[in-house]
Amino acid sequence: MARPRKQGLDYFPLDVDIDQDDKIQLVEAVHGPIGFAIVIKLLMRIYKDGYFSKWTETEQLLFSKRVNVDINLINVCVNDCVKWDLFDREVFESYGVLTSNGIQSRFLEAVGRRQKVEMVQEYLLLELEDIKVYKNLSVKSINVDINSFDVNINPQSKVKHSKEKNSKEQHTTEDENIDDELTKKNNEMIDKDFAKITQFYQENIGPLVPHIGEELGYMIDAHPVELILEAFKRALEANASNKVRYVNSILINWKNQLLKTLDEVNAADQRRANSFSNKKVAKIELVPDWFGKIDKPTVPIEENSDIAVERERLRQELMGG
Structure with a gap:
């Protein structure tokens, strides 16, 4: 397509x-x-x-x-x-x-x-x-x-033909033919990339209306196709309501970070995850042995009256009385 x-x-x-x-x-x-x-x-x-x-x-x-x-x-x-x-x-x-x-x-x-x-x-x-x-x-x-x-x-231009100029024009024509061939190949590559993006969009998001097709074309002009596909996958995971706008914001963010390949994006994600993990490490605080212990006052134990009488009797016997 x-x-x-x-x-x-x-x-x-x-x-x-x-x-x-x-x-x-x-x-x-x-x-x-x-x-x-x-x-x-x-x-x-x-x-x-x-x-x-x-x-x-x-x-x-x-x-x-x-x-x-x-x-x-x-x-x-x-x-x-x-x-x-x-x-x-x-x-x-x-x-x-x-x-x-x-x-x-x-x-x-x-x-x-x-x-x-x-x-x-x-x-x-x-x-x-x-x-x-x-x-x-x-x-x-x-x-x-x-x-x-x-x-x-330019209809007002006047060209002086000479052997030297004809020679230059011949070289210019050859260079232009090479440029045309490169442009043709480049356009074919872009069309293939466009086909990949539109196929993914139709299979995972919805029908391709004209203005969406134009937006996808602009994306391909400015960003690598592998990053566009990755951005759409993330938009789906985030369940974004406007997926094209969400994808554009992701792509602009990656471009501002000078990330040009998927490997570079993944590496940047890993660095961010590691940085976040380091900030979440809990601080271990030493607690003294006495923390949480409450000194309880000593309460005298009341003796049973029978025990007290028996103890007095035994004391009298021992003393011979």
């Missing part, structure tokens, strides 16, 4: 002074608070999809219904957003897509921990130098997939 690839974001950064941006102020000046709300709703939609959102008649009608604003007012507001460069004009007019340079930059920062991120070449507004730092990024065309970066990603 291949792990699902998440495209959009669960949340996005929103500057506290966004209303001070000139572009936002222009929208609000013309359309009032409704215009501001439309912009925020559009950003929510875009980041939920990823880094762009199509803006066809279907999307317009659905968006109008969801935000309960007249579709004509929405389209006038969107056109003004394009006019004031809140959204990129060329991409909007060519492909009917809402996006911007800033949106794409924030998106790439947010998905930096993902194993693989795909972006469409035709919608891409960032410069080649800006995106080369993202090793998990793959750029593809709408019609033809592109497996590696090249200078053609």
